[in-house]
Amino acid sequence: MAESDHHALKAKDIVEDIFRRADKNDSGSLSLKEFQEFFSDGIMTSEELEELFHLIDTEKTNTLSPSELFAYFQQYMADFEPIFSLTDDLSVAITNTLKSTHNKHQSTMTKIEKFSTRFLIKEALEHVSVASKPLESANDHLTEIGLNECSANHLPIVVDTADTKAKVKWHKKYQRLVSGESAVAASGGVVYSDQFGSEMDRLSTLIDKLEGKIKLEVVEEEEVSQDSKNTIVVVRMFLEASESNVSAFRQSLKNYVQSVTSESGCLHVCVQSNVGSYRFSVYEVWQDSEHLSIHYASHASKVFRKNNVDHLVKPAVVNTMELPASWWPADI
Structure with missing residues (x-):
């Protein structure tokens, strides 16, 4: 199969997965309401999303089919197809590697070999995290531009x-x-x-x-050494549960918070919900970005994100911000 054909199939798989998550009632088509709920990003208005909906609806049925959604995104997909293809290969490679090391870890590995495995997994995690940083920065930058516009x-x-x-x-x-x-x-x-x-x-x-x-003193400049860990990381997740799954989401969220609070490097966690809605905000404060990266690879984080696919009306919005570590004294 030619590389271009492989990329095209991967792009179709990606859009089909997007469609499946947006199609909350599993009807095989997207209504305007489903489209607006899933693609709402806090920047596009409902009128603008409705205009986009009808632009994609080339068959003029007032619903969107998987082929219509794919036809629309295909024109923007070319630059991203190599990334999606590599992430799929990476996912398979990670699964195979962890399955192999798990079987060895359970049986024949010595203590030194287990240490080596743990170390290499940590290094692999760091490499994957570093590779994703440019995408995170680009997303933050484009979001900021959109809000300013x-x-x-x-x-x-x-x-x-x-x-x-x-x-x-x-x-x-x-x-x-x-x-x-x-x-x-x-x-x-x-x-x-x-x-x-x-x-x-x-x-x-x-x-x-x-x-x-916390004492916020006005200072002109704070000098720190280059190798010092002088920042904490604040993470804010915005989640909107579907009405039919709100109970299951609350239980999943409760389990997640209980697990996170016991993780190394987690300084604080709090959850806030909006009265009269199914919207939740989760605030986490982490000792540094390294502990946050380890958390993202944890079982609790993966299970929570997996459950969110079924519980939320649209993907969670996650923002991170680094703050001076001196703003968070150890006795808080």
């Missing part, structure tokens, strides 16, 4: 708040942490003012609680 009538407006100016200031400073899905509604730029207000209230409350514990 949102017109004024798509931006949230906070009213009737005693300390509006302070909250707007904090919102701008931590825009990447609470942007997109919590700031811009998925329906045509109409703002969920109560949702955004509650996000700001919770952030303000968190700041008030930390004010007595």
Whole structure:
């Protein structure tokens, strides 16, 4: 099979997987509602997504078929086909390697050989993590550009708040942490003012609680050695469960949090849910990026992400931010 044909088949597999996850009722076609819920990214308005939906709907049936979705994404897929092909090969290679080492680890390996296996797995994980960093940076950069390009009538407006100016200031400073899905509604730029207000209230409350514990002194410059571990990593996951799976999601989330809190390098975990909806925010604070990378490869993280495919109405939105380690004293 020619390489171009292999890439084309891989692209079709990728789009079919996207379609399967978006088709919540397994009808074999996507409705406008399913399309908007799955592809909503906090930047595109519902009107813009509806316009895109009808653009993809070349058969004019008011639903989308797998072939229509593939025909649309195929024109943008060429640059990404090598990546998707390699990730598939990498997944197979990882599975085969771990299966082989697991069988040896259970039987014939000496203690030294087990150490060597653990070390090489850690190194492989580091290489995979490093390889994905450019994609993460590109995603963050393009998301930031998209948010900045949102017109004024798509931006949230906070009213009737005693300390509006302070909250707007904090919102701008931590825009990447609470942007997109919590700031811009998925329906045509109409703002969920109560949702955004509650996000700001919770952030303000968190700041008030930390004010007595964390001293933020105004300094011109902080000198640190190049090899010092001087940053912590804050991770924020935004998850929206489907109504029919919210109970199962809550149990999965509970199991995940219980496991994460016992992991090495995890400094803090908290979960917040939006009243009257099925939206959840999970905040994690990690000692450094190395511990976070190890966490992503953990069994608990993999199980949670796998369950989310069935429990969520759209993929989780994950943001990370590095902060000075001095902001997080060891006694907190």
